[in-house]
Amino acid sequence: MIQQLINHFLKRKEVKEIITILEKASLELRFVGGCVRNLLMQRKITDIDLAIKAHPDEIIATLEKNKILYDDFAKKYGSVIAHLNKQKFEITSLREDINQQGRHTNIRYTKNWKIDSQRRDFTINSIYLSSDGTLHDYYNGQEHIADQKLQFIGDVEQRVQEDYLRIFRYYRFLGCFKNPKINKEDEIVLHNYCKRALQHLSNELVRKEILKMFDNPFPIHSFCNNNNKLEKNFWVMATKENFILHNYKPGLTKCLNKIEALF
Template sequence: MSNRGTEVGNLLPVKTWMKNASIKAVLNALAAGGKEARFIGGCVRDELLKLPVNEVDLATPERPERVIQLLEKAEIKAVPTGIKYGTVTAVIRNNTYQITSLRKDITTNGRHPVVEFTDDWREDAMRRDFTFNALSATPEGVVYDYLNGLQDLADRRIKFVGLAEERINEDHLRILRYFRFMASTGFLNDDKVSHQICIDNAYLLSHLSGERIREEFFKILISENYNDVLEVMVKSGVTQYFLPEAMQTNLTKHLIRVENFVNEHINIIIDPIRRLASLISTNRSNADAIAQRLKFS
Protein backbone atom coordinates (compact mmCIF):
# COMPACT_ATOMS: atom_id res chain seq x y z
CA MET A 1 0.00 0.00 0.00
CA SER A 2 1.30 3.46 -0.87
CA ASN A 3 2.34 5.62 2.04
CA ARG A 4 0.30 8.43 0.53
CA GLY A 5 -2.83 6.83 1.92
CA THR A 6 -6.47 7.09 0.90
CA GLU A 7 -7.20 10.00 -1.40
CA VAL A 8 -10.71 11.14 -0.57
CA GLY A 9 -11.03 13.92 -3.09
CA ASN A 10 -11.00 17.68 -3.35
CA LEU A 11 -13.16 18.35 -0.30
CA LEU A 12 -11.60 21.59 0.89
CA PRO A 13 -12.16 24.76 -1.09
CA VAL A 14 -8.86 26.62 -1.14
CA LYS A 15 -9.43 29.38 1.41
CA THR A 16 -7.35 32.46 2.19
CA TRP A 17 -5.44 30.81 5.02
CA MET A 18 -4.30 28.13 2.56
CA LYS A 19 -2.94 30.52 -0.04
CA ASN A 20 -1.84 33.77 1.61
CA ALA A 21 1.66 35.01 0.83
CA SER A 22 3.20 33.73 4.06
CA ILE A 23 1.94 30.16 3.87
CA LYS A 24 2.71 29.98 0.15
CA ALA A 25 6.30 31.00 0.86
CA VAL A 26 6.63 28.27 3.50
CA LEU A 27 5.03 25.63 1.26
CA ASN A 28 7.26 26.60 -1.66
CA ALA A 29 10.33 26.38 0.58
CA LEU A 30 9.37 22.86 1.69
CA ALA A 31 8.43 21.77 -1.83
CA ALA A 32 11.92 22.73 -3.02
CA GLY A 33 13.17 19.63 -1.21
CA GLY A 34 11.09 17.44 -3.49
CA LYS A 35 8.74 16.00 -0.86
CA GLU A 36 5.07 16.76 -0.25
CA ALA A 37 3.95 18.96 2.63
CA ARG A 38 0.35 18.98 3.83
CA PHE A 39 -1.90 20.87 6.18
CA ILE A 40 -2.51 18.68 9.21
CA GLY A 41 -4.82 18.33 12.19
CA GLY A 42 -6.83 21.19 13.60
CA CYS A 43 -6.81 23.52 10.61
CA VAL A 44 -8.21 20.77 8.36
CA ARG A 45 -10.76 19.74 10.99
CA ASP A 46 -11.95 23.29 11.64
CA GLU A 47 -12.23 24.15 7.95
CA LEU A 48 -14.38 21.07 7.37
CA LEU A 49 -16.54 22.13 10.33
CA LYS A 50 -16.72 25.67 8.88
CA LEU A 51 -15.12 27.06 12.04
CA PRO A 52 -12.51 29.85 12.10
CA VAL A 53 -9.02 28.54 11.44
CA ASN A 54 -6.74 30.17 14.02
CA GLU A 55 -3.64 27.98 13.79
CA VAL A 56 -2.15 26.40 10.68
CA ASP A 57 0.11 23.39 11.12
CA LEU A 58 2.01 21.49 8.46
CA ALA A 59 3.49 18.01 8.21
CA THR A 60 6.22 16.74 5.94
CA PRO A 61 8.30 13.60 5.40
CA GLU A 62 11.41 15.81 5.57
CA ARG A 63 13.50 15.43 8.71
CA PRO A 64 13.56 18.49 11.01
CA GLU A 65 17.18 19.37 10.22
CA ARG A 66 16.29 19.37 6.53
CA VAL A 67 13.22 21.51 7.21
CA ILE A 68 15.47 24.11 8.84
CA GLN A 69 17.81 24.05 5.84
CA LEU A 70 14.95 24.51 3.37
CA LEU A 71 13.40 27.37 5.32
CA GLU A 72 16.67 29.20 5.79
CA LYS A 73 17.52 28.78 2.12
CA ALA A 74 14.25 30.58 1.38
CA GLU A 75 15.20 33.27 3.93
CA ILE A 76 12.47 32.21 6.33
CA LYS A 77 13.30 32.17 10.03
CA ALA A 78 13.34 28.64 11.44
CA VAL A 79 13.02 28.05 15.19
CA PRO A 80 13.78 24.52 16.51
CA THR A 81 10.91 24.62 19.02
CA GLY A 82 10.73 20.87 19.54
CA ILE A 83 13.32 19.47 17.21
CA LYS A 84 13.81 16.14 19.01
CA TYR A 85 10.07 15.55 18.54
CA GLY A 86 10.29 16.72 14.93
CA THR A 87 8.79 20.21 15.28
CA VAL A 88 10.21 23.36 13.71
CA THR A 89 8.42 26.72 13.73
CA ALA A 90 8.58 28.90 10.62
CA VAL A 91 8.32 32.64 11.31
CA ILE A 92 7.46 34.92 8.41
CA ARG A 93 5.72 38.32 8.23
CA ASN A 94 4.62 38.06 11.88
CA ASN A 95 3.01 34.67 11.16
CA THR A 96 4.12 31.39 12.73
CA TYR A 97 3.60 27.89 11.38
CA GLN A 98 4.51 24.68 13.17
CA ILE A 99 6.03 22.13 10.81
CA THR A 100 6.31 18.59 12.13
CA SER A 101 8.14 15.71 10.49
CA LEU A 102 6.15 12.51 10.06
CA ARG A 103 6.90 10.28 13.02
CA LYS A 104 5.93 7.29 15.10
CA ASP A 105 6.21 6.81 18.84
CA ILE A 106 8.84 4.35 20.02
CA THR A 107 8.30 4.74 23.77
CA THR A 108 5.91 6.93 25.77
CA ASN A 109 5.56 7.83 29.43
CA GLY A 110 2.39 9.90 29.37
CA ARG A 111 4.25 13.16 28.79
CA HIS A 112 7.31 13.05 26.54
CA PRO A 113 7.54 10.38 23.82
CA VAL A 114 10.64 9.06 22.14
CA VAL A 115 9.93 9.28 18.42
CA GLU A 116 11.31 7.88 15.21
CA PHE A 117 10.83 9.69 11.94
CA THR A 118 9.07 8.05 9.02
CA ASP A 119 7.98 8.69 5.44
CA ASP A 120 4.62 7.00 5.98
CA TRP A 121 1.61 9.33 6.35
CA ARG A 122 -0.59 6.51 7.60
CA GLU A 123 1.92 5.60 10.31
CA ASP A 124 1.97 9.24 11.43
CA ALA A 125 -1.84 9.32 11.52
CA MET A 126 -1.93 6.28 13.80
CA ARG A 127 -0.08 8.13 16.60
CA ARG A 128 -2.61 10.98 16.78
CA ASP A 129 -5.31 11.36 19.42
CA PHE A 130 -8.67 11.50 17.60
CA THR A 131 -9.67 10.40 14.13
CA PHE A 132 -10.65 13.91 12.99
CA ASN A 133 -7.22 15.20 14.00
CA ALA A 134 -5.53 12.62 11.77
CA LEU A 135 -6.88 14.28 8.61
CA SER A 136 -4.40 15.93 6.27
CA ALA A 137 -4.86 18.04 3.14
CA THR A 138 -2.65 19.10 0.27
CA PRO A 139 -2.28 22.79 -0.63
CA GLU A 140 -4.79 22.09 -3.42
CA GLY A 141 -7.39 20.90 -0.91
CA VAL A 142 -7.20 17.14 -1.47
CA VAL A 143 -8.02 15.49 1.86
CA TYR A 144 -6.44 12.25 3.05
CA ASP A 145 -8.38 10.20 5.58
CA TYR A 146 -6.79 7.04 6.99
CA LEU A 147 -9.03 6.45 10.02
CA ASN A 148 -12.59 7.35 9.02
CA GLY A 149 -12.23 10.84 10.48
CA LEU A 150 -14.49 12.40 7.85
CA GLN A 151 -17.35 10.12 8.81
CA ASP A 152 -16.81 10.84 12.50
CA LEU A 153 -16.96 14.57 11.72
CA ALA A 154 -20.17 14.04 9.78
CA ASP A 155 -21.60 12.02 12.67
CA ARG A 156 -20.42 14.68 15.16
CA ARG A 157 -18.54 12.05 17.12
CA ILE A 158 -15.31 12.23 19.13
CA LYS A 159 -13.47 8.98 18.49
CA PHE A 160 -10.03 8.02 19.74
CA VAL A 161 -7.55 6.57 17.29
CA GLY A 162 -7.50 2.92 18.30
CA LEU A 163 -7.98 2.23 22.01
CA ALA A 164 -8.70 5.18 24.29
CA GLU A 165 -6.63 3.78 27.16
CA GLU A 166 -3.57 3.36 24.95
CA ARG A 167 -3.83 6.92 23.61
CA ILE A 168 -4.22 8.28 27.17
CA ASN A 169 -1.23 6.32 28.44
CA GLU A 170 0.83 7.82 25.61
CA ASP A 171 -0.13 11.37 26.58
CA HIS A 172 -2.26 12.03 29.66
CA LEU A 173 -3.27 15.47 28.37
CA ARG A 174 -5.57 13.72 25.91
CA ILE A 175 -8.08 13.39 28.74
CA LEU A 176 -8.49 17.17 28.82
CA ARG A 177 -8.38 17.35 25.03
CA TYR A 178 -11.32 14.94 24.95
CA PHE A 179 -13.38 17.27 27.14
CA ARG A 180 -12.11 20.30 25.23
CA PHE A 181 -13.47 18.94 21.96
CA MET A 182 -16.78 18.21 23.66
CA ALA A 183 -16.88 21.87 24.71
CA SER A 184 -15.70 23.41 21.44
CA THR A 185 -17.70 21.26 19.00
CA GLY A 186 -20.72 20.12 20.98
CA PHE A 187 -20.05 16.63 19.62
CA LEU A 188 -21.61 13.49 21.04
CA ASN A 189 -20.01 11.39 23.75
CA ASP A 190 -22.04 8.31 22.90
CA ASP A 191 -18.96 6.10 23.23
CA LYS A 192 -19.64 5.47 26.91
CA VAL A 193 -16.62 3.22 27.29
CA SER A 194 -14.12 5.84 26.11
CA HIS A 195 -15.92 8.51 28.12
CA GLN A 196 -15.62 6.46 31.30
CA ILE A 197 -11.98 5.63 30.57
CA CYS A 198 -11.24 9.38 30.51
CA ILE A 199 -12.95 9.79 33.87
CA ASP A 200 -11.32 6.72 35.43
CA ASN A 201 -7.85 7.83 34.33
CA ALA A 202 -8.22 11.49 35.33
CA TYR A 203 -5.79 10.94 38.23
CA LEU A 204 -3.03 10.86 35.59
CA LEU A 205 -3.55 14.60 35.05
CA SER A 206 -1.76 15.23 38.34
CA HIS A 207 1.45 14.04 36.65
CA LEU A 208 1.40 16.86 34.08
CA SER A 209 2.93 20.32 34.29
CA GLY A 210 0.78 23.27 35.30
CA GLU A 211 1.50 24.97 31.98
CA ARG A 212 0.08 22.11 29.92
CA ILE A 213 -2.97 21.80 32.16
CA ARG A 214 -3.63 25.55 32.08
CA GLU A 215 -3.31 25.84 28.31
CA GLU A 216 -5.78 23.03 27.65
CA PHE A 217 -8.20 23.92 30.44
CA PHE A 218 -8.37 27.56 29.31
CA LYS A 219 -9.38 26.32 25.86
CA ILE A 220 -12.30 24.57 27.53
CA LEU A 221 -13.23 27.74 29.42
CA ILE A 222 -13.48 29.86 26.25
CA SER A 223 -15.48 27.24 24.34
CA GLU A 224 -19.12 27.67 23.41
CA ASN A 225 -20.39 24.67 25.38
CA TYR A 226 -18.00 25.06 28.29
CA ASN A 227 -20.55 25.08 31.11
CA ASP A 228 -22.16 21.77 30.17
CA VAL A 229 -18.74 20.15 29.93
CA LEU A 230 -17.53 21.71 33.20
CA GLU A 231 -20.58 20.29 34.93
CA VAL A 232 -19.64 16.82 33.69
CA MET A 233 -16.01 17.28 34.73
CA VAL A 234 -16.87 18.56 38.23
CA LYS A 235 -19.56 15.97 38.96
CA SER A 236 -17.43 13.08 37.68
CA GLY A 237 -14.41 14.19 39.72
CA VAL A 238 -12.09 14.97 36.80
CA THR A 239 -11.29 18.48 38.04
CA GLN A 240 -10.27 17.31 41.52
CA TYR A 241 -6.88 16.22 40.17
CA PHE A 242 -5.82 19.67 39.00
CA LEU A 243 -8.44 22.10 40.36
CA PRO A 244 -9.97 20.67 43.55
CA GLU A 245 -11.40 24.13 44.34
CA ALA A 246 -13.92 23.67 41.50
CA MET A 247 -16.92 22.56 43.50
CA GLN A 248 -19.96 23.98 41.69
CA THR A 249 -21.11 25.43 38.36
CA ASN A 250 -24.10 27.52 39.50
CA LEU A 251 -22.17 30.79 39.33
CA THR A 252 -20.82 29.80 35.94
CA LYS A 253 -24.36 29.47 34.62
CA HIS A 254 -25.15 32.94 36.00
CA LEU A 255 -22.01 34.34 34.37
CA ILE A 256 -23.15 32.98 30.99
CA ARG A 257 -26.43 34.89 31.33
CA VAL A 258 -24.56 38.08 32.27
CA GLU A 259 -22.09 37.71 29.37
CA ASN A 260 -24.94 37.10 26.92
CA PHE A 261 -26.84 40.14 28.19
CA VAL A 262 -23.78 42.41 27.93
CA ASN A 263 -22.97 41.08 24.47
CA GLU A 264 -26.34 42.31 23.26
CA HIS A 265 -25.07 45.84 23.81
CA ILE A 266 -21.28 45.70 23.46
CA ASN A 267 -18.78 43.06 22.43
CA ILE A 268 -16.84 41.75 25.41
CA ILE A 269 -13.72 39.66 25.39
CA ILE A 270 -14.25 36.16 26.71
CA ASP A 271 -11.90 35.94 29.67
CA PRO A 272 -10.92 32.43 30.89
CA ILE A 273 -9.78 33.86 34.24
CA ARG A 274 -13.21 35.38 34.84
CA ARG A 275 -14.86 32.08 33.98
CA LEU A 276 -12.41 30.22 36.20
CA ALA A 277 -13.25 32.55 39.10
CA SER A 278 -16.95 31.72 38.72
CA LEU A 279 -16.13 28.04 39.05
CA ILE A 280 -14.31 28.14 42.37
CA SER A 281 -15.12 29.18 45.91
CA THR A 282 -11.98 30.07 47.81
CA ASN A 283 -10.02 32.73 49.67
CA ARG A 284 -7.04 34.85 48.62
CA SER A 285 -4.36 32.41 49.76
CA ASN A 286 -5.99 29.53 47.90
CA ALA A 287 -6.41 31.73 44.83
CA ASP A 288 -2.68 32.37 44.94
CA ALA A 289 -2.11 28.63 45.21
CA ILE A 290 -4.21 28.05 42.08
CA ALA A 291 -2.23 30.69 40.20
CA GLN A 292 1.01 29.01 41.23
CA ARG A 293 -0.22 25.50 40.45
CA LEU A 294 -1.40 26.45 36.97
CA LYS A 295 1.64 28.66 36.33
CA PHE A 296 -0.21 31.90 35.61
CA SER A 297 3.12 33.74 35.48
Protein backbone atom coordinates in the same frame (compact mmCIF):
# COMPACT_ATOMS: atom_id res chain seq x y z
CA MET B 1 -18.87 24.49 0.16
CA ILE B 2 -15.98 22.61 1.82
CA GLN B 3 -13.92 22.72 -1.36
CA GLN B 4 -14.44 26.48 -1.55
CA LEU B 5 -13.17 26.84 2.03
CA ILE B 6 -10.16 24.67 1.21
CA ASN B 7 -9.35 26.70 -1.89
CA HIS B 8 -9.65 29.95 0.05
CA PHE B 9 -7.31 28.65 2.77
CA LEU B 10 -4.69 27.49 0.26
CA LYS B 11 -4.74 30.92 -1.38
CA ARG B 12 -3.85 32.75 1.83
CA LYS B 13 -0.65 34.72 1.27
CA GLU B 14 1.51 33.05 3.91
CA VAL B 15 0.08 29.60 3.16
CA LYS B 16 0.93 29.93 -0.52
CA GLU B 17 4.40 31.17 0.40
CA ILE B 18 5.27 28.26 2.73
CA ILE B 19 3.96 25.76 0.17
CA THR B 20 6.09 27.31 -2.57
CA ILE B 21 9.23 27.36 -0.41
CA LEU B 22 8.94 23.75 0.74
CA GLU B 23 7.80 22.24 -2.54
CA LYS B 24 10.50 24.09 -4.46
CA ALA B 25 12.92 22.10 -2.29
CA SER B 26 11.06 18.90 -3.29
CA LEU B 27 9.69 18.42 0.24
CA GLU B 28 6.29 16.71 0.31
CA LEU B 29 3.93 18.36 2.77
CA ARG B 30 0.40 18.15 4.10
CA PHE B 31 -1.51 20.37 6.49
CA VAL B 32 -2.85 18.51 9.51
CA GLY B 33 -4.39 18.87 12.95
CA GLY B 34 -6.30 21.89 14.18
CA CYS B 35 -6.09 23.93 11.00
CA VAL B 36 -7.74 21.18 8.93
CA ARG B 37 -10.24 20.37 11.68
CA ASN B 38 -11.25 24.03 12.04
CA LEU B 39 -11.41 24.43 8.28
CA LEU B 40 -13.89 21.55 8.00
CA MET B 41 -15.87 22.87 10.98
CA GLN B 42 -15.88 26.36 9.46
CA ARG B 43 -14.07 27.86 12.44
CA LYS B 44 -11.28 30.42 12.63
CA ILE B 45 -7.77 29.13 11.88
CA THR B 46 -4.88 30.54 13.90
CA ASP B 47 -1.80 28.32 14.26
CA ILE B 48 -1.09 26.07 11.29
CA ASP B 49 0.51 22.61 11.52
CA LEU B 50 2.31 20.93 8.66
CA ALA B 51 3.48 17.33 8.39
CA ILE B 52 6.37 16.85 6.02
CA LYS B 53 8.23 13.93 4.50
CA ALA B 54 11.68 15.24 5.41
CA HIS B 55 14.18 15.28 8.29
CA PRO B 56 14.24 18.41 10.52
CA ASP B 57 17.71 19.27 9.20
CA GLU B 58 16.28 19.45 5.67
CA ILE B 59 13.49 21.70 6.90
CA ILE B 60 15.93 24.03 8.66
CA ALA B 61 18.25 24.17 5.65
CA THR B 62 15.32 25.11 3.41
CA LEU B 63 14.09 27.82 5.79
CA GLU B 64 17.58 29.29 6.15
CA LYS B 65 18.09 29.31 2.39
CA ASN B 66 14.89 31.34 2.05
CA LYS B 67 15.73 33.60 5.02
CA ILE B 68 12.68 32.45 6.99
CA LEU B 69 12.85 32.96 10.76
CA TYR B 70 12.38 29.77 12.77
CA ASP B 71 12.56 28.22 16.23
CA ASP B 72 14.06 24.75 16.66
CA PHE B 73 13.58 24.15 20.40
CA ALA B 74 11.42 21.11 19.59
CA LYS B 75 13.79 19.72 16.98
CA LYS B 76 14.41 16.57 19.03
CA TYR B 77 10.72 15.76 18.50
CA GLY B 78 10.97 16.47 14.78
CA SER B 79 9.35 19.93 14.91
CA VAL B 80 10.50 23.30 13.63
CA ILE B 81 8.39 26.46 13.91
CA ALA B 82 8.60 28.83 10.94
CA HIS B 83 7.48 32.46 11.11
CA LEU B 84 6.18 34.17 7.98
CA ASN B 85 5.08 37.71 8.75
CA LYS B 86 2.74 37.17 11.72
CA GLN B 87 1.78 33.60 10.80
CA LYS B 88 3.31 30.68 12.68
CA PHE B 89 3.75 27.29 11.01
CA GLU B 90 4.70 24.26 13.08
CA ILE B 91 6.43 21.92 10.63
CA THR B 92 6.91 18.36 11.88
CA SER B 93 8.66 15.46 10.19
CA LEU B 94 6.62 12.30 9.69
CA ARG B 95 7.31 10.15 12.72
CA GLU B 96 6.08 7.45 15.01
CA ASP B 97 6.20 7.70 18.78
CA ILE B 98 7.80 4.74 20.53
CA ASN B 99 7.96 3.84 24.22
CA GLN B 100 5.66 6.75 24.98
CA GLN B 101 4.63 7.06 28.62
CA GLY B 102 2.84 9.99 30.22
CA ARG B 103 4.05 12.72 27.76
CA HIS B 104 7.61 11.36 27.51
CA THR B 105 8.38 9.69 24.22
CA ASN B 106 11.09 8.57 21.84
CA ILE B 107 10.58 9.08 18.14
CA ARG B 108 11.47 7.31 14.92
CA TYR B 109 11.19 9.06 11.57
CA THR B 110 9.13 7.51 8.80
CA LYS B 111 8.16 8.17 5.20
CA ASN B 112 4.70 6.69 5.68
CA TRP B 113 1.74 9.05 6.13
CA LYS B 114 -0.49 6.37 7.66
CA ILE B 115 2.14 5.54 10.30
CA ASP B 116 2.41 9.24 11.14
CA SER B 117 -1.36 9.44 11.55
CA GLN B 118 -1.41 6.62 14.09
CA ARG B 119 0.33 8.73 16.75
CA ARG B 120 -2.38 11.41 16.72
CA ASP B 121 -5.02 11.51 19.43
CA PHE B 122 -8.46 11.82 17.82
CA THR B 123 -9.85 11.02 14.39
CA ILE B 124 -10.91 14.65 13.86
CA ASN B 125 -7.29 15.74 14.36
CA SER B 126 -5.84 13.22 11.92
CA ILE B 127 -7.16 14.59 8.64
CA TYR B 128 -4.44 15.70 6.21
CA LEU B 129 -4.76 18.28 3.45
CA SER B 130 -2.40 18.29 0.46
CA SER B 131 -1.38 21.48 -1.30
CA ASP B 132 -3.55 20.50 -4.28
CA GLY B 133 -6.67 20.50 -2.06
CA THR B 134 -6.93 16.73 -1.56
CA LEU B 135 -8.07 15.49 1.85
CA HIS B 136 -6.49 12.31 3.27
CA ASP B 137 -8.68 10.87 6.02
CA TYR B 138 -7.45 7.54 7.44
CA TYR B 139 -9.95 7.21 10.32
CA ASN B 140 -13.23 8.70 9.05
CA GLY B 141 -12.59 12.01 10.78
CA GLN B 142 -14.84 13.93 8.37
CA GLU B 143 -17.70 11.56 9.11
CA HIS B 144 -17.12 11.95 12.85
CA ILE B 145 -17.19 15.75 12.54
CA ALA B 146 -20.55 15.50 10.78
CA ASP B 147 -21.84 13.08 13.45
CA GLN B 148 -20.44 15.25 16.30
CA LYS B 149 -18.46 12.26 17.51
CA LEU B 150 -15.12 12.48 19.30
CA GLN B 151 -13.22 9.23 18.90
CA PHE B 152 -9.75 8.20 19.99
CA ILE B 153 -7.42 6.58 17.47
CA GLY B 154 -6.64 3.12 18.80
CA ASP B 155 -7.25 1.72 22.28
CA VAL B 156 -8.44 4.46 24.64
CA GLU B 157 -6.65 3.18 27.74
CA GLN B 158 -3.36 2.80 25.90
CA ARG B 159 -3.61 6.28 24.36
CA VAL B 160 -4.30 7.83 27.78
CA GLN B 161 -1.37 5.97 29.34
CA GLU B 162 0.86 7.32 26.56
CA ASP B 163 -0.09 10.92 27.30
CA TYR B 164 -2.27 11.86 30.27
CA LEU B 165 -3.01 15.28 28.81
CA ARG B 166 -5.29 13.52 26.32
CA ILE B 167 -7.90 13.31 29.07
CA PHE B 168 -8.17 17.08 29.17
CA ARG B 169 -7.88 17.39 25.41
CA TYR B 170 -10.85 15.03 25.11
CA TYR B 171 -13.00 17.35 27.19
CA ARG B 172 -11.70 20.38 25.34
CA PHE B 173 -12.78 19.02 21.97
CA LEU B 174 -16.23 18.04 23.24
CA GLY B 175 -16.85 21.79 23.31
CA CYS B 176 -16.52 21.90 19.52
CA PHE B 177 -19.89 20.21 19.13
CA LYS B 178 -23.41 21.45 19.81
CA ASN B 179 -24.65 17.95 20.63
CA PRO B 180 -21.59 15.72 21.15
CA LYS B 181 -22.06 11.97 21.13
CA ILE B 182 -20.55 10.54 24.31
CA ASN B 183 -19.02 7.07 24.53
CA LYS B 184 -19.70 5.91 28.10
CA GLU B 185 -16.97 3.26 27.97
CA ASP B 186 -14.41 5.91 27.00
CA GLU B 187 -15.52 8.12 29.88
CA ILE B 188 -15.07 5.27 32.36
CA VAL B 189 -11.44 4.95 31.25
CA LEU B 190 -10.92 8.71 31.54
CA HIS B 191 -12.50 8.71 34.99
CA ASN B 192 -10.21 5.90 36.14
CA TYR B 193 -7.06 7.74 35.03
CA CYS B 194 -7.99 11.32 35.92
CA LYS B 195 -6.38 11.52 39.37
CA ARG B 196 -3.28 9.71 38.14
CA ALA B 197 -3.03 12.22 35.31
CA LEU B 198 -3.20 15.12 37.75
CA GLN B 199 -0.34 13.59 39.72
CA HIS B 200 1.87 13.46 36.62
CA LEU B 201 0.91 16.67 34.80
CA SER B 202 1.97 20.12 35.95
CA ASN B 203 -0.79 22.38 37.22
CA GLU B 204 0.20 25.01 34.68
CA LEU B 205 -0.17 22.57 31.79
CA VAL B 206 -3.64 21.54 32.99
CA ARG B 207 -4.66 25.17 33.51
CA LYS B 208 -3.63 26.10 29.96
CA GLU B 209 -5.67 23.21 28.56
CA ILE B 210 -8.72 24.27 30.57
CA LEU B 211 -8.47 27.86 29.36
CA LYS B 212 -8.43 26.61 25.76
CA MET B 213 -11.83 25.02 26.42
CA PHE B 214 -13.40 28.48 26.61
CA ASP B 215 -12.33 29.19 23.03
CA ASN B 216 -14.79 26.60 21.71
CA PRO B 217 -18.37 27.48 20.70
CA PHE B 218 -19.98 25.15 23.27
CA PRO B 219 -17.65 25.14 26.31
CA ILE B 220 -20.36 23.92 28.69
CA HIS B 221 -19.95 20.42 27.20
CA SER B 222 -16.35 20.37 28.43
CA PHE B 223 -17.34 20.94 32.04
CA CYS B 224 -20.79 19.50 32.70
CA ASN B 225 -21.98 16.02 33.60
CA ASN B 226 -23.60 14.56 30.51
CA ASN B 227 -26.52 13.21 32.54
CA ASN B 228 -27.11 16.52 34.31
CA LYS B 229 -26.13 19.75 32.57
CA LEU B 230 -26.29 21.60 35.91
CA GLU B 231 -23.70 19.32 37.49
CA LYS B 232 -19.94 19.61 36.95
CA ASN B 233 -18.04 16.72 35.38
CA PHE B 234 -15.89 14.53 37.63
CA TRP B 235 -12.65 15.84 36.11
CA VAL B 236 -13.54 19.40 37.14
CA MET B 237 -13.99 18.38 40.76
CA ALA B 238 -10.78 16.31 40.75
CA THR B 239 -8.84 19.22 39.27
CA LYS B 240 -10.24 21.63 41.84
CA GLU B 241 -9.18 19.31 44.66
CA ASN B 242 -5.69 19.07 43.16
CA PHE B 243 -5.34 22.85 42.77
CA ILE B 244 -6.46 23.34 46.40
CA LEU B 245 -4.06 20.64 47.61
CA HIS B 246 -1.13 22.42 45.96
CA ASN B 247 -2.46 25.91 46.73
CA TYR B 248 -2.23 26.65 43.03
CA LYS B 249 -3.80 30.11 43.02
CA PRO B 250 -3.61 30.81 39.25
CA GLY B 251 -5.75 27.72 38.70
CA LEU B 252 -8.24 28.63 41.41
CA THR B 253 -8.61 32.35 40.74
CA LYS B 254 -7.93 32.63 37.00
CA CYS B 255 -9.29 29.35 35.69
CA LEU B 256 -11.81 27.43 37.80
CA ASN B 257 -13.66 30.63 38.67
CA LYS B 258 -14.50 30.92 34.95
CA ILE B 259 -16.07 27.46 35.10
CA GLU B 260 -18.19 28.48 38.10
CA ALA B 261 -19.60 31.35 36.06
CA LEU B 262 -21.04 28.87 33.54
CA PHE B 263 -23.23 27.10 36.11
